[in-house]
Amino acid sequence: MSEPVHDTLILTRQGRVAILALNRPEAMNAISMRMRAEMRQALEALQADADIGAVVLTGSGDKAFSAGMDLREFAKLSADLPVAEVKRLRQAATDGIATFDKPILAAVNGLAIGGGVELALLCDLVFAADTASFAFGEIKRGLMPGNGGTQRLSRRIGMPRALEMVLTGRTVDAQEALAIGLVEYVVPGPDLLARAVALAEQMAANAPIALRTAKAAIVRGAEMPLQDGLRLEQDLAAFLYTTEDAQEGPRAFLEKRPPVWRGR
Template structure:
């Protein structure tokens, strides 16, 4: 692959967007390669968590506008639609952590919104700037920003296209933690390693419960959570951990 660089570290797959000369602008090839890497990671039991990053200058400046030069609206709606690729990213079943710095605009912001945890360098700058060129976000931006921030804040950000800082993103709830520029990737990898230590089945179930539960009425979400709980209850990891806990407690009681 050319647009994506892969690196594996103890159950963690690091995927780096690799178009530095274009500020990691997202084109068809990058989306194809990213989805191929995620599909491979989905099927690989050795991969427990994925970290997605760019470089210090830019996570991603958004969609590559050059790709719109010779395309018709009919092609965008059919043969050249990128909706299937974005669905693959949003539906990836394992934890997906974004480690961002520099420019996080447009499609780069939407890619961040598709992740589960976000670690940002203090240098990160976010925006949904599509309105500035007569467009709107088209890969989930309006819907995910509204679900994350609420109607009024999403309206402001989308209708003005203004930039906002990593600190503001943290206050709004888009970013989990803000770090000095030299630490953001290490912090994201450390979070990934912590998650990778836990039962893969439980981690996937927890992600599914949170992500899909948000789309359901509360009663249905609670039933869905219980269904997932019962499913992971029978796994060897859960049963082994329960037995180990009981044995430690019995040993402590006998010793006391």
């Protein structure tokens, strides 16, 4: 199938894994309105693509994952907009990743600042190069994280550490990010993408419906009281028993062969 042409992204495929690279290296991969729109378009297409089981999100170049919002563009855009419209634009910025129901991993290859950290927080797992760094610098400009940073960061690393990181605006290096739970893996820079893709491939090799359903159970259940989450799990697990793949998995095991998933 032909790939859509993007100005701000590079989309490549490696087996059942799509690698989506932010591609504005001259601007440290700052997030422009065009990049937001193209990312939503790309993720919608990948979500509907049965040949793709997982996605790795990274940055082009060797300096930055993303320096966050393109402040020059946003300042010009928001100058003539009412507050309600500015709020809508901010909310729309995260819709693509937040609603993506296949596994999506971040491979943070350099600086992640502001909205760049927020992009990583939207992903299911985060790999970081050993030279990567993370900072919410908005407070130093009289601003604050506004695309989910205050909420997702505190849920990920705890309120006290989130308060310290956001209210000082200081930079956290890769090793500290690992220690506080901001990232799951720190690897040498040259190995970053290969390591992230390898884990994504391991996930994508499993039954497609089970993969997406299990992710939904974990993500949605985390927002519920335990008893409600357990009921959700039971309902989703019961649904999977009705799929062809749930019959193929045990059959392949008994026949000592790899399963052939149908995605239905």
